Amino acid sequence: MLKALLARAHQGHRTMAYPAGEPPAMPERFRGAPTLDPAKCPDGCRSCADVCPTDAINKDGPLALDLGRCLFCMECVTACPDGAIAFTNDYRLATRRREDLLARGQELALADALERNLRRLFGRSLKLRVVSAGDCNACSADVNVLGTIGWDLGRFGINYVASPRHADGLLITGPVTENMRLALRKTYDAVPSPKIVIAVGACAISGGPFADHPEQHGGASSVVPVDLFIPGCPPHPLTILDGLLRLLGRVEEQRRVPRG
């Protein structure tokens, strides 16, 4: 008992100050929002598109990078002879609409808050049922980590709950495997309306590296309507938290960040 008390004293208070204070520092090599400079692309160059493992880059017109597919692997940066693509360590990536994830060198339209009536319902208490539908456990793990003392998701009134019947919405990871499609559908149907759906990670948004496999369905929107897209492979916990807080209207400043 004495040891437990001593340990309690040593371990101290660990919950981060964010969002009231500064967000935790990102590692120097962290890869967040990209900046694109299509003006630098030489005519007909496809070096980036050719190396991209998920075909996230479209070079048929001016350079465009789909953050919903991107694995943040940096292959394109290495391949580009002219420095047209760079990744910053800006962790803010979540959007409300799938098409907003297409980066062309413009400002990224970060997620708006929920409509007023939903915000009134969920703004101070949002219970989520997490469904892993073919994820590799990396997205799950960093969704789960928000429940630990450092992040303490509960202080925002957001909790992961055991039953869809207790939930206000689903948080989905994974490309939605054929073998999880029915279970996901049933889980969604079991959540009382009104409900929201959050897709976390490249797989849940686009199928990720498995996008063209017949064993999966290319993400959550193949089965249910999605209200919030959080890109990454996997997204950093801070990216996920930022997305959730934006959805609830708890982070509004710098809503639109200049990109590239």
Place this chain on the structure above:
Amino acid sequence: MTAGVATHNGRALALKDVPFLEPSQFRGWLVNGVRDKGRRIASYFGVAGGPESGPAADGIGLVAVLADDANGRLSVARASCDGASFASLFPEIAQAHLFEREIAEQYGVTFEGHPWLKPVRYHHSYRPGHDAWGRPSDAAIPPGVMDFFRVEGDEVHEVAVGPVHAGVIEPGHFRFQCHGEQVFHLEIALGYQHRGVERALVGGPTKRTLPYMETVAGDTTIGHALAYSHAVEALAGTQVSARAHAIRGIALELERLANHVGDLGALAGDVAYLPTAAYCGRLRGDFLNMTAEICGSRFGRGLLRPGGVGFDLLPAQVEDLRSRVAVARREVTEAVELLWDTPSVRERFDHTGTVTPEDAESVGLVGPAARACGIQRDVRHDFPAGIYRFVHLPVMTAHHGDVNSRAYVRWLEVQQSISFILDQLDGVPAGGPGAAAGALKPDSLVVSLTEGWRGEICHVAMTDAAGRFSRYKITDPSFHNWIGLALALRDGQISDFPLCNKSFNLSYCGHDL
């Protein structure tokens, strides 16, 4: 020819040197090796028709890898099968059980004499028109629908859980046969996470191969990327710098630390001992953040690549890591040692979910689950590759095979990994982070083993005449160990299931592929 060809971890063999045994000799070699010589099946899989399948061109080939832990030797042999049926090894060697089910599902072969020949991942066979259960090729295959083992009798009841569980965890279906609280039998049906990884690897390497490897099991990104890198380097004849080996070793041990520490916290949470649960939950993140400091990703995405590492360690990073690891060592020690001093924790950990050493040997458990039964089995020690050829790590064991032993082995390994990392940081060899690996040798085979945090990761790569993968077989440690969880529940209480499950903490996606 009556035996396999001898080889080592990470050595490329010409395919022509891998003997085709007569089916009866092939079975004799496996039964004799496992039953009489203490070897075990590290991998056993099918390959599609063509020259690889041997004499019967419309059939399939079977490839098996036997591991001799005590002598650090591997042996590989093949047999050809008519593509319709093959005699099962399961009646003689239990560890063939799931391998045969997998081959049956993937290649539409039945194994005669196999008492539990059921699907593994619920998908159509790789050979259209051939199905082990005679299902038409356009029929839907609903997951979890199979002939579950049932116990009948007064007051015997069945409990079904999943695929969607109460916690934030991957999907799987668990069927318990119970008498009150007592579990007679647990059967586990997986496959919900099946993404078709192995099928997609054929014809590689491509630009997607590395991302596939990194997501076989996301919590084992480094483990699988390392097994893959070693396989490619063997096939391409690439020399890896000592510096890259050291950085890879640091990354693999950081991965082990994050998972072991996180699981020790989760085990504490499952017995409602909140101090350790809270501290370890945070400390797990500290180890993930150290990996992110090296490569930007908490899971080590992009850190390993065939030929070397994608990120070098700068001198300032070495210093920074050293001080972070030292702080974490102090805090983890304090947090975890509370477990062993707390009677209410010991009461729940001791004698819960016991697996006997005989059962563990017979089903071929690997990793901490095997070592918790007193079995000396660790790839880093038995089949060292990379940095582990230069740094010898003793195998950490415990002896009761229960939740406490599995937890304690993890704790011993946490301490060992921390010392290993600090030693490596003291003398990171000079040199570059490595270059790209070149083209792969044609018509070759390599077995690549790595000790991931859950145990032995086995990759077997085979190339065709053009040096592309004709088959790439992945065996995650979970593939061996799920049956261990089922055995741990025998005669236990159903309320102990979450605790037992966490003490193994197996991968669903690593199994489902």
